[in-house]
Amino acid sequence: MEDFLLWHYDGKSATRRSVVPQTRDGGFVLADPESDWIGDPVAWSDLVVIRQQRGHSAYGHRDRPGWRIGFTGDAPPEFAALLPKNEHYGKWVDKIGLWPAVGTFATLAVVAIFVLFQSPQWLAPLVPQSWENNLGDAMIGDFGNRYCRTPESAAALQALVREIDPKGEARQVEIANIPMVNAITLPGGHILLFDGLVQAADSPDELAGVLGHELGHVRHRDSMAGLLRQIGVGLFLGGFGGEAGNTLSNLVTLSYGRKAEAAADGVAIERLEAADISPKATADFFAKLARKEGSNARVMSFLSSHPVSDDRRRRFETSVVAGRAYRSALTNEQWQAVRNACRDDPNVASPIRWVS
Amino acid sequence: MQDEDQVGRDGFAFEGNWREYAPIAFTNLLLTIVTLGIYRFWATTRSRRYFWENTRFIDDHLEWTGKGFELFLGFVMALVLIGGPVLFLNFGVQALILHGHPLFAMLTALFAFLLLFYMVGLARFRAVRYRLGRTWWHGIRGGSEDSGLRYGVSYVWKTFVGSFLLGLLVPWSMMSLWNERWNAMSFGPHRFEAAGDYRNVFKRFLLFYLFPILVLIGSFVFGAVMVAMQSGAPQGEAPDPDSLVSQLAFVGMAIGIYAALGLIALAYYAKFFREAVDELSLADLNFHFYARTKDWVMLILVDILLVIGTLGIGAIFLDYRHWKFFITNLGATGSIDTDALTQSTTSLARHGEGLLDALDVGAF
Numbered sequence: 001m002e003d004f005l006l007w008h009y010d011g012k013s014a015t016r017r018s019v020v021p022q023t024r025d026g027g028f029v030l031a032d033p034e035s036d037w038i039g040d041p042v043a044w045s046d047l048v049v050i051r052q053q054r055g056h057s058a059y060g061h062r063d064r065p066g067w068r069i070g071f072t073g074d075a076p077p078e079f080a081a082l083l084p085k086n087e088h089y090g091k092w093v094d095k096i097g098l099w100p101a102v103g104t105f106a107t108l109a110v111v112a113i114f115v116l117f118q119s120p121q122w123l124a125p126l127v128p129q130s131w132e133n134n135l136g137d138a139m140i141g142d143f144g145n146r147y148c149r150t151p152e153s154a155a156a157l158q159a160l161v162r163e164i165d166p167k168g169e170a171r172q173v174e175i176a177n178i179p180m181v182n183a184i185t186l187p188g189g190h191i192l193l194f195d196g197l198v199q200a201a202d203s204p205d206e207l208a209g210v211l212g213h214e215l216g217h218v219r220h221r222d223s224m225a226g227l228l229r230q231i232g233v234g235l236f237l238g239g240f241g242g243e244a245g246n247t248l249s250n251l252v253t254l255s256y257g258r259k260a261e262a263a264a265d266g267v268a269i270e271r272l273e274a275a276d277i278s279p280k281a282t283a284d285f286f287a288k289l290a291r292k293e294g295s296n297a298r299v300m301s302f303l304s305s306h307p308v309s310d311d312r313r314r315r316f317e318t319s320v321v322a323g324r325a326y327r328s329a330l331t332n333e334q335w336q337a338v339r340n341a342c343r344d345d346p347n348v349a350s351p352i353r354w355v356s
Numbered sequence: 357m358q359d360e361d362q363v364g365r366d367g368f369a370f371e372g373n374w375r376e377y378a379p380i381a382f383t384n385l386l387l388t389i390v391t392l393g394i395y396r397f398w399a400t401t402r403s404r405r406y407f408w409e410n411t412r413f414i415d416d417h418l419e420w421t422g423k424g425f426e427l428f429l430g431f432v433m434a435l436v437l438i439g440g441p442v443l444f445l446n447f448g449v450q451a452l453i454l455h456g457h458p459l460f461a462m463l464t465a466l467f468a469f470l471l472l473f474y475m476v477g478l479a480r481f482r483a484v485r486y487r488l489g490r491t492w493w494h495g496i497r498g499g500s501e502d503s504g505l506r507y508g509v510s511y512v513w514k515t516f517v518g519s520f521l522l523g524l525l526v527p528w529s530m531m532s533l534w535n536e537r538w539n540a541m542s543f544g545p546h547r548f549e550a551a552g553d554y555r556n557v558f559k560r561f562l563l564f565y566l567f568p569i570l571v572l573i574g575s576f577v578f579g580a581v582m583v584a585m586q587s588g589a590p591q592g593e594a595p596d597p598d599s600l601v602s603q604l605a606f607v608g609m610a611i612g613i614y615a616a617l618g619l620i621a622l623a624y625y626a627k628f629f630r631e632a633v634d635e636l637s638l639a640d641l642n643f644h645f646y647a648r649t650k651d652w653v654m655l656i657l658v659d660i661l662l663v664i665g666t667l668g669i670g671a672i673f674l675d676y677r678h679w680k681f682f683i684t685n686l687g688a689t690g691s692i693d694t695d696a697l698t699q700s701t702t703s704l705a706r707h708g709e710g711l712l713d714a715l716d717v718g719a720f
């Protein structure tokens with residue numbers, strides 16, 4: 001190996017040396033054949049690959065920054081056998097090979113996506129209710145003074161809430177001055193019935209059905225799950241700017257998924273049943289919205305977060321007990337007070353449109 | 357001893373070829389997809405290793421010693437450091453609006469915006485520093501003693517001042533930031549010296565102000581053509597604004613405006629980059645950049661054709677093309693004393709350009 005010429009940088013200056021390696025126990029030293037320069041001993045295990053390409057090879061030293069040896073062509077076999085191997089795709093991929101790695105990663109990716117979309121449902125119940133309440137209250141405040149309240153409407157709404165939610169699971173139920181046909185549940189048990197929905201309803205029984213449905217979302221903590229999902233997806237996509245910026249307004253149009261909606265419908269039917277209110281009106285309400293679909297942009301808001309399927313309508317319809325004498329959810333005076341709440345409240349802020 | 361064909365201008369040469377790079381590019385794409393994007397840090401590292409080791413300066417090649425893991429770590433750190441506060445501020449601003457404090461919300465949003473802007477400046481600085489620190493030649497690397505914290509402040513106020521007077525100060529702002537950034541960088545024991553003069557690129561920048569006039573002339577011609585076409589139509593037939601011809605003309609004009617603006621931007625940037633690099637030196641080495649506007653236009657045009665013609669797959673070769681363009685147009689004159697080129701004493705960052713990656717801005 002005495003004629004195996006290497007180039008060498010010592011990492012202290014850019015001076016290039018021509019050297020030959022002299023093997024020592026477990027390593028070698030570099031010596032300049034034309035002067036008496038001799039380098040520090042190097043162990044084979046300290047070498048790292050810098051470059052192995054088209055006949056050019058270069059190696060570095062684990063602990064000496066800038067220390068390099070290199071050569072063109074092939075090293076003598078006894079030298080080559082002890083040199084470290086090049087890294088191709090990265091340590092882990094090299095260890096198991098490209099295609100097994102692709103397979104493993106793809107499987108993991110599918111699992112990760114599944115967990116990402118499912119975990120909010122698992123995690124939401126683990127968030128202490130008091131945290132959710134604090135977060136929801138901080139987010140919403142007085143909703144920019146957009147709650148419609150007259151003494152009469154407040155009393156009427158309270159009467160409705162007492163029927164549908166006697167245990168007080170929802171912490172707040174309000175009519176919001178927003179001309180969209182929608183209702184939302186926000187973290188912390190806040191249910192907002194939009195004025196657009198109140199105006200679109202033909203009877204208080206329809207409103208009772210929607211309230212029961214939103215109560216289902218409160219009970220199942222769907223809005224907390226929705227919030228977690230948004231944060232998760234936002235972080236996953238790595239974009240802080242676009243997605244997270246609209247968190248709250250996205251909640252308005254957010255669908256919690258078919259299962260959550262069906263579960264909320266179940267709660268609605270149960271509450272209507274307990275309150276002795278006919279689910280027929282809610283079924284009719286769905287049918288009415290479905291007919292209006294496409295013709296009315298304001299209706300679209302509700303439809304995008306609550307896809308009205310025939311199944312959903314039929315479920316309410318079949319839960320009607322024939323021959324049973326249902327009562328009306330509100331008296332006519334109460335119903336009128338609710339309908340006129342936004343018109344008659346002198347202090348409410350002007351309507352907003354969140355989703356254009 | 358050197359293959360003359362391979363020697364670029366004044367010492368720099370790129371010796372790679374795309375066929376050799378293709379396996380790297382394709383496996384990078386594949387692994388990035390199946391890891392939902394996480395592999396891209398290792399992909400970047402593999403690509404750079406290839407670019408650097410196929411870049412020769414005088415008698416030896418560059419080396420890239422960056423690691424995928426440190427890029428990943430930097431990204432995660434940036435995510436926590438920026439993502440947390442941004443998320444918090446987002447909710448804060450929304451809560452303030454809903455609670456009826458729009459002024460306070462605006463101030464908070466402004467503060468958040470300034471902070472983010474500062475981060476972008478900081479990120480640009482740190483990216484150059486990181487790249488120099490991982491670039492080796494003859495066993496010597498670059499770096500910077502500067503943390504870039506002050507550069508971030510400069511970035512905010514100089515960009516702000518640059519927008520004064522209808523943007524007339526933009527060339528000054530850009531050049532002075534370039535100089536400030538590079539004057540803080542070093543290779544081995546030597547500091548870079550950047551002395552680009554914005555006055556030399558100012559005339560080119562004025563092209564931007566020619567643009568509205570061009571648009572005016574364009575719309576005049578457009579209008580005249582439309583009128584001529586309508587008068588050529590048979591009598592009694594109402595002119596149809598939705599006709600295919602007028603729609604095509606409209607699309608054509610939109611593309612024309614876009615292309616003209618792009619062309620002006622390229623012409624300015626070509627001049628800016630030439631001036632900036634031409635005034636950059638390191639000890640007795642003076643750097644040069646030779647690409648003129650038409651070279652930049654060709655680069656971008658072929659980029660576009662490549663991406664469109666391959667339905668997007670060609671995008672994996674863009675980094676390769678840009679590096680090759682950069683190196684083949686880069687030159688250095690003067691001399692370098694390898695004995696005096698001793699090791700850099702700057703400290704090395706343990707994490708990569710994560711901030712830059714997270715904010716998604718370019719380094720140069």
Ligand SMILES: [Zn+2]
Nearest residue numbers: 213261264306
């Ligand atoms: Zn729902």
